[in-house]
Amino acid sequence: MTPRILIASAALFSALPLLANAHDQGFYIGGGAGYVFHGDSDLNGPANNNFSVEFDGGWSALFHGGYQYGNGVRTEAELSWRHNNANNINSIDAEGDDMSWSVMLNALYDFDTGTPLTPYVGGGVGFTWLNFDKVTAPGTIFVDDDNTSFAVQGILGASYKMDANYSFFADYRYLVAIDPKFQNVAGTTVEADYNTSTVMVGMRYSFGAPQPEPYRPAPPPAPLAVDKPASPNSYLVFFDFDRYNLTEEAKRIIRAAVEGNRAGTLRFEVTGHADRSGSDAYNLQLSQRRANEVRRFLTSLGVPTQDIQTISRGENDPLVPTDDGVKEPQNRRAEIIYKR
Numbered sequence: 549m550t551p552r553i554l555i556a557s558a559a560l561f562s563a564l565p566l567l568a569n570a571h572d573q574g575f576y577i578g579g580g581a582g583y584v585f586h587g588d589s590d591l592n593g594p595a596n597n598n599f600s601v602e603f604d605g606g607w608s609a610l611f612h613g614g615y616q617y618g619n620g621v622r623t624e625a626e627l628s629w630r631h632n633n634a635n636n637i638n639s640i641d642a643e644g645d646d647m648s649w650s651v652m653l654n655a656l657y658d659f660d661t662g663t664p665l666t667p668y669v670g671g672g673v674g675f676t677w678l679n680f681d682k683v684t685a686p687g688t689i690f691v692d693d694d695n696t697s698f699a700v701q702g703i704l705g706a707s708y709k710m711d712a713n714y715s716f717f718a719d720y721r722y723l724v725a726i727d728p729k730f731q732n733v734a735g736t737t738v739e740a741d742y743n744t745s746t747v748m749v750g751m752r753y754s755f756g757a758p759q760p761e762p763y764r765p766a767p768p769p770a771p772l773a774v775d776k777p778a779s780p781n782s783y784l785v786f787f788d789f790d791r792y793n794l795t796e797e798a799k800r801i802i803r804a805a806v807e808g809n810r811a812g813t814l815r816f817e818v819t820g821h822a823d824r825s826g827s828d829a830y831n832l833q834l835s836q837r838r839a840n841e842v843r844r845f846l847t848s849l850g851v852p853t854q855d856i857q858t859i860s861r862g863e864n865d866p867l868v869p870t871d872d873g874v875k876e877p878q879n880r881r882a883e884i885i886y887k888r
Contacts, residue, residue, distance in 0.1 A: 572658075572754060573618030573833060580717070580750020582608045586632040586646065587743040591691065591730070599637050599738075601683060603646060606632035608746050612654075616754070618833060620660060626652040626672065630744055637685040644683035644690065648742075650676040650699055650723065662793045662841050664710070668719075670703040676725045678742060691738070693730040700724055707752065712790050712826070715752045720745065781808070783884040785842065789825070789875055792837035794845055802842060805884045806849050814886040816851060818842045819859040823879035824872050832862035838882045857887070 586603035608631070614624025628650045634642040656670030676699040684690025705719020725742035732738055783805040785798035794802070805816070820839035822831035839858035847853055866879045 572616050573829070574755050575613070575615050576622075576624075576752055576754040577611075577613040578717070578750055578752035579611045580609070580748045582610075582721075582746045582748035584608045584630045584632055585745040586630075587741065587745070589646070590741045591732075591738040592740075599688060601637050601642065602635045603632040604635045606630060608744075608748065610748065610750070614654070616658075620658050622656050622658065624654050624656070626650070626654055626674075628652070628746075630746065632744075634683045637683070637688050640685040640688065642683065642685040642688075644692075645681050646683065647679045647681065648676050648725075648744075650674060650701075652699065652701060652723075654701075654703065656703060658707075660837070662837070662844075664791075665706060665708050666715075667706045668703070672701045672703065674699055676723070676728075676742070678725060678728050678740075680730055680740075691730050691732045693732070695728040695730055695740075697725040697728040697742070699726065705748075713754055715754065716749075717752055718747075718749045720747055722746075781814075781886040783808075785882050785884070786877065787838055787880045787882070789823075789877075789880065790834070792834060792841050794841055799845060802845050802884065803849065806846065806851060809886060814888060815855045815857065816846060817857045817859065817885050817887045818846070819861055819865075819883045819885075821861050821865060821867070821879060821881050821883070822863050823874065823876040824863045824866070824870055825875045826863075828862060832860050835862050836860035838880075842882045842884065 584606045586606060589601040589603070591599040591601060608629060610626055610628035612624045612626040614622050616622040630648045630650075632646050634644045634646065636642045652672040652674035654670050654672035656668050658666045658668045660666065675696055677694065677696045679694040680691045682690055682692045701721055701723040703719055703721050705717060707715045707717040709715045723744050723746070728740045728742050730738055730740055783801050785794070785801045787798070788795075809816070818839045820835035820837070820842075822835045822838075824831075826834070836858070839860060843853075843856045843858050846856055863879070866876065867881065868876050868878045870876045870879070
């Protein structure tokens with residue numbers, strides 16, 4: 549992946565809000581560790597005084613913090629560290645190591661799958677401080693110098709939401725420093741190549757997500773779905789806590805709603821709802837996700853998109869009135885009605 553492609557990718561991701569559905573919104577922080585594959589560094593000096601340095605695999609760590617905009621796009625600042633030991637120079641056993649610190653600004657796009665698993669892609673720009681520490685081999689002039697260079701990177705990965713706040717992530721990051729230059733011990737300036745492929749795993753904490761409610765006695769069990777409509781030409785589907793993916797029972801209810809409009813002469817209105825656990829803003833987004841999931845399944849059954857309207861009510865129209873912060877299964881729902 550060339551630097552030009554990486555920069556173009558970052559620009560593309562900044563335009564993706566036009567394509568997005570509802571996603572998480574708010575600030576987040578995270579950290580991780582990984583394994584670094586260091587590309588060969590060709591050190592090119594005057595008078596064909598050139599060397600090719602190979603490095604062993606090494607280790608990396610990063611810390612990042614950013615903001616999710618609620619439409620799939622997020623931006624973040626990243627501080628990362630990488631370290632690799634030199635293996636050989638021109639096939640001669642070498643000593644020394646290469647260490648880098650990078651400060652990057654990344655733009656990423658999360659693909660909403662309707663499940664806790666969220667693939668993402670992204671790109672970033674920033675600066676990398678490189679330190680070649682006594683990189684030498686017998687009979688060669690060693691390099692013991694550092695340099696700060698412009699850098700770009702591409703990112704491909706996935707996260708898994710474990711609860712309302714914590715997510716596990718794993719990704720691949722390809723970083724390139726642009727034309728770093730070093731001086732060898734003879735005072736000669738050499739141009740170098742620097743690129744790394746890093747496999748990273750870590751944890752992310754999102755602020756502002758729903759908090760667990762205080763303990764209270766469990767309410768009587770409530771069905772996750774109902775076979776009969778709540779009112780004529782009305783169908784209800786229910787969701788698990790802080791989820792918007794459809795259960796098999798929910799899909800059965802939606803199929804029944806489509807069968808009830810067998811003539812295809814009526815439009816569908818889908819209204820998403822949430823219980824009162826969590827903030828108003830979060831529940832409004834969660835309700836929209838639930839309505840969107842029902843709409844996606846309706847279209848998969850052949851209902852034209854233009855015949856489906858989605859509405860988000862959040863926690864403002866409960867089926868079972870509760871105090872704020874209470875988890876109520878019957879309020880985590882989407883209602884489907886027919887409209888002429």
